[in-house]
Amino acid sequence: MDIVVSVKTNLDLQMIRIKNREPVLEAIPYKTGDLDKNAVEAALQLRDAVGDSKVIALTVAESNRKVRETIKEVLAMGADEAVLIVDPALESTDQAGVARTLAAALQKIGSYDLVLFGEGSSDDYSGQVGPRVAELLGVPQIGYARKITAGGAGVLVERSMDEFIETLEAPLPAVLTVVSEINEPRIPSLMNIMKAGKKPTEEWSLADLGLDPAAVASSCETLSNLAEEQDRKHVMLEGGAVDQAAGLVNALLKEGILGR
Amino acid sequence: MEKVDCIIVGGGLAGLSAAYGLASEGLEVMVVERGDYSGAKNVTGGRLYLSPIRDIYPELWESAPFERPVTRELVTLMGDGASTTLELASDCFATAPYQSYTVLRARLDQWLADQVMEKGGMVITKNRVDEILVEGSKVIGIRAGADDIGADVTIIAEGVLGLLSSKVGLREEPLARDHALGYKEILELPSSVIQDRWHLNEGEGAAHLFMGEVTKGMMGGGFLYTNKDSISLGIVVGMSAMRERKEKIESHTLLDAFKELPQIRPLVEGGTLVEYSAHAIPEGGIAKVPKLFGDGYLMVGDAAGLALNALLTVRGMDFAIASGFYAARAVADAKSRGDCSAAGLAQYEQSLRSSFVLKDLETAKDIPHIMENPRLFTHYPQAVSGLLEKLYTIGPHPSQKLSSTVIGGVRKDFMNARTLKELYAMRKI
Amino acid sequence: MNIEAKLGLDVFKIDKERHITIDVEVCNRVCTDKACLYVCPAHLYEIDDQGNNTVNFEGCLECGTCLISCDHRALEWHYPRGEYGVQYRMG
Numbered sequence: 135m136d137i138v139v140s141v142k143t144n145l146d147l148q149m150i151r152i153k154n155r156e157p158v159l160e161a162i163p164y165k166t167g168d169l170d171k172n173a174v175e176a177a178l179q180l181r182d183a184v185g186d187s188k189v190i191a192l193t194v195a196e197s198n199r200k201v202r203e204t205i206k207e208v209l210a211m212g213a214d215e216a217v218l219i220v221d222p223a224l225e226s227t228d229q230a231g232v233a234r235t236l237a238a239a240l241q242k243i244g245s246y247d248l249v250l251f252g253e254g255s256s257d258d259y260s261g262q263v264g265p266r267v268a269e270l271l272g273v274p275q276i277g278y279a280r281k282i283t284a285g286g287a288g289v290l291v292e293r294s295m296d297e298f299i300e301t302l303e304a305p306l307p308a309v310l311t312v313v314s315e316i317n318e319p320r321i322p323s324l325m326n327i328m329k330a331g332k333k334p335t336e337e338w339s340l341a342d343l344g345l346d347p348a349a350v351a352s353s354c355e356t357l358s359n360l361a362e363e364q365d366r367k368h369v370m371l372e373g374g375a376v377d378q379a380a381g382l383v384n385a386l387l388k389e390g391i392l393g394r
Numbered sequence: 395m396e397k398v399d400c401i402i403v404g405g406g407l408a409g410l411s412a413a414y415g416l417a418s419e420g421l422e423v424m425v426v427e428r429g430d431y432s433g434a435k436n437v438t439g440g441r442l443y444l445s446p447i448r449d450i451y452p453e454l455w456e457s458a459p460f461e462r463p464v465t466r467e468l469v470t471l472m473g474d475g476a477s478t479t480l481e482l483a484s485d486c487f488a489t490a491p492y493q494s495y496t497v498l499r500a501r502l503d504q505w506l507a508d509q510v511m512e513k514g515g516m517v518i519t520k521n522r523v524d525e526i527l528v529e530g531s532k533v534i535g536i537r538a539g540a541d542d543i544g545a546d547v548t549i550i551a552e553g554v555l556g557l558l559s560s561k562v563g564l565r566e567e568p569l570a571r572d573h574a575l576g577y578k579e580i581l582e583l584p585s586s587v588i589q590d591r592w593h594l595n596e597g598e599g600a601a602h603l604f605m606g607e608v609t610k611g612m613m614g615g616g617f618l619y620t621n622k623d624s625i626s627l628g629i630v631v632g633m634s635a636m637r638e639r640k641e642k643i644e645s646h647t648l649l650d651a652f653k654e655l656p657q658i659r660p661l662v663e664g665g666t667l668v669e670y671s672a673h674a675i676p677e678g679g680i681a682k683v684p685k686l687f688g689d690g691y692l693m694v695g696d697a698a699g700l701a702l703n704a705l706l707t708v709r710g711m712d713f714a715i716a717s718g719f720y721a722a723r724a725v726a727d728a729k730s731r732g733d734c735s736a737a738g739l740a741q742y743e744q745s746l747r748s749s750f751v752l753k754d755l756e757t758a759k760d761i762p763h764i765m766e767n768p769r770l771f772t773h774y775p776q777a778v779s780g781l782l783e784k785l786y787t788i789g790p791h792p793s794q795k796l797s798s799t800v801i802g803g804v805r806k807d808f809m810n811a812r813t814l815k816e817l818y819a820m821r822k823i
Numbered sequence: 824m825n826i827e828a829k830l831g832l833d834v835f836k837i838d839k840e841r842h843i844t845i846d847v848e849v850c851n852r853v854c855t856d857k858a859c860l861y862v863c864p865a866h867l868y869e870i871d872d873q874g875n876n877t878v879n880f881e882g883c884l885e886c887g888t889c890l891i892s893c894d895h896r897a898l899e900w901h902y903p904r905g906e907y908g909v910q911y912r913m914g
Contacts, residue, residue, distance in 0.1 A: 146430070148834055148836065148910075149430075149834055149910065149912060151668065151832075151912070153582075153666075161500075161501070161912075163430055163431050321539070323539075323540070323541045324424065324426065324518055324521060324538055324541045324543055325396045325541060325543060327516070327518050328398065328424055328516055328518070331516070428902055428903075428904075428905050428908075429910060430836075430906065430910045431910075433911070433914050434909075434910040434911055434914070435885060435902075435908070435909070435910075435911065435914075436911065436914050437886075437911065437914050438914065498913045498914055499911070499913075499914030500911050500912055500913050500914040501913070501914075503914075519905075520905040520906045521905040522902060522903075522904050522905045554887070555887040555890070555891075557901065557902070568887070568890075568891045569891065570891050570892050573888075573891055575862065575864060575886060575888045577864040577884075577886070579829070580913050624913070633862065633888060633891055633892055636858070636861065636862050636892075637856065637858055637862075637892065642861045643861065644860075644861045644866060645861060645862055645863065645864045645888075646826045646829075646863075646864050646865070646866050667824060667829065667832060668832060668912075668913070669832055669833060669911065669912060669913045669914075670829040670830060670832060670833060670865075670884075671833070671884060671909075671911050671913075671914060672864040672865065672884040672886040672888070673884075673886050674886050674887050674888055674891065
């Protein structure tokens with residue numbers, strides 16, 4: 135079974151600070167998407183369960199430097215090879231552009247039985263790219279996957295809905311997007327990180343995929359990106375812990391936050 | 395146990411400098427760094443002396459993310475209610491090649507890690523080394539989480555606390571009397587404001603040290619370094635000095651008081667505080683430098699106590715980079731001869747001895763002892779400012795002759811047995 | 824700006840596991856000075872209502888001053904695991 139896992143590199147959101155209401159994005163370290171690691175783990179487990187399979191990590195970015203650590207990480211986790219789509223034009227793309235790029239890359243890769251995504255990214259969490267890719271490729275897609283079993287002519291997938299679990303079967307190839315409860319991603323060993331650099335890695339540009347930069351241009355324009363300004367109430371509660379707790383409950387009741 | 399040529403414990407300047415040298419020689423090198431990135435756990439007061447290390451890796455520095463070359467040197471002796479500032483603006487510091495630069499570690503260390511990786515070295519971040527593995531007298535590798543990894547040579551660049559190396563007896567545990575606490579605020583200010591406030595040409599920087607009242611008489615001092623668009627303002631205070639002071643002071647309040655001083659307030663006015671950081675500093679001098687090498691290992695940087703506080707100049711990063719460089723050379727040599735025993739690595743200490751690293755530490759061997767004298771931080775700053783205060787004073791009564799004032803002041807504050815003895819002891823500095 | 828607000832400017836990735844543990848018994852029985860209370864530049868040590876020394880390890884700047892200053896070895900102190908603890912943006 136050929137399994138492709140799409141992984142995204144985000145800015146490490148915890149490192150961003152706000153200056154004059156705007157986020158300072160300069161020199162922020164990158165981080166592999168949290169759910170993307172669940173997707174990689176799911177792919178590795180499937181590969182090992184099915185046998186005679188391989189896992190290809192696929193990523194899209196405007197620069198090689200941005201995704202370098204992510205690729206190293208997923209290869210160190212155990213992915214067999216990596217395909218990077220790197221093109222400066224991807225700097226200002228959007229979910230539709232990324233999906234177009236990934237779909238074109240999958241077509242160029244040619245053989246894939248399963249394409250795995252995290253349910254959403256760690257930054258925008260729009261959850262669009264997986265379903266869009268499935269649509270572009272014309273293959274079935276199942277979201278909120280919490281358990282994946284290969285069998286028969288396809289896969290059996292448990293979906294985590296809020297109040298119930300739905301089990302669906304899909305023929306291959308298929309696109310699946312996973313949630314965090316599916317597994318606990320493994321932490322790569324130092325030796326595996328060391329060896330990750332030696333695994334086969336391909337790098338393609340948009341031109342290699344036959345895509346025009348215009349095809350990935352964002353259809354949205356960011357007009358402003360401002361942190362919300364919030365007025366503090368500056369209420370100081372006096373007295374011992376018991377009095378303060380009572381005061382806090384009263385204050386929250388008064389604000390209508392409790393007892394609604 | 396899987397094995398690599400060389401493991402480096404810690405991706406700070408010493409470790410990365412060693413890694414850069416080894417990777418350039420084509421050796422397989424693995425740097426293990428616990429921070430999210432190199433520099434994430436590191437703090438500097440602010441200044442790297444480039445002069446001593448410019449010829450080490452000469453190709454590197456052109457692209458280094460330095461903040462500003464230091465072209466103005468200031469020192470303030472702070473008494474209680476009066477202070478004296480000396481300012482040196484010297485052509486030799488104001489022209490390239492510059493002697494020293496202000497730096498920020500998160501930027502500098504990440505940049506150096508990038509250079510290591512470009513040479514093919516591996517810098518693994520977000521991983522903590524848990525143990526140095528020893529077999530008999532030989533260091534054989536490291537343990538990190540569930541991984542045991544062997545190496546022909548392990549370079550210990552774990553930093554000032556030396557937690558791992560002291561645990562396996564490669565050095566002593568850190569003692570309060572040999573260490574200072576350094577902590578600082580980074581305050582953002584527009585570059586133009588920095589240049590105006592410190593009378594700097596565009597791109598140039600200032601370094602300003604403070605002695606005396608700033609540490610309430612405790613061994614140590616204050617510092618202020620100008621970065622590109624921020625300033626680093628902080629305090630270094632001896633750990634023993636904090637313990638020995640009768641009235642204890644919560645360390646963090648010293649910095650607040652420093653900022654509130656009338657000489658400092660206008661300098662930091664309007665600055666936006668963006669980071670608060672702290673780090674321990676080795677100040678034991680050469681007497682506290684541990685054994686620098688043994689079977690299968692070398693010690694570099696702060697982990698080896700290679701730092702020097704000589705009052706007006708405070709150094710460590712240049713020693714770290716140089717020790718990493720010599721460590722790399724020794725390891726590459728030892729590897730090529732197939733002898734990574736203590737004898738095979740002995741060249742490391744020899745080259746440190748014939749370089750500025752151990753020579754400068756040797757020259758300064760009496761400084762730690764002299765700095766233990768609290769009067770250096772109380773009596774002297776006060777005496778100097780007190781004398782100048784008299785010289786500048788025009789009171790209601792007829793003035794004394796200038797020479798009488800000077801002689802009187804010198805007699806009172808300097809020509810007594812105790813002070814003369816102390817001044818005599820200072821000849822060793 | 825008070826010390827808590829200053830620490831609020833830094834990035835801390837907080838582990839579930841604490842990396843500093845006080846041996847309260849030793850601390851109460853032997854230590855009269857309690858240097859950690861005043862040497863810590865982040866002011867993390869506090870005596871609680873029961874008179875026991877406590878540490879808010881979450882705001883630790885990882886300088887080790889408390890460890891070095893503790894004469895009675897009442898602190899079990901190690902660096903936080905990889906991916907945790909303070910991450911200086913500037914340093």
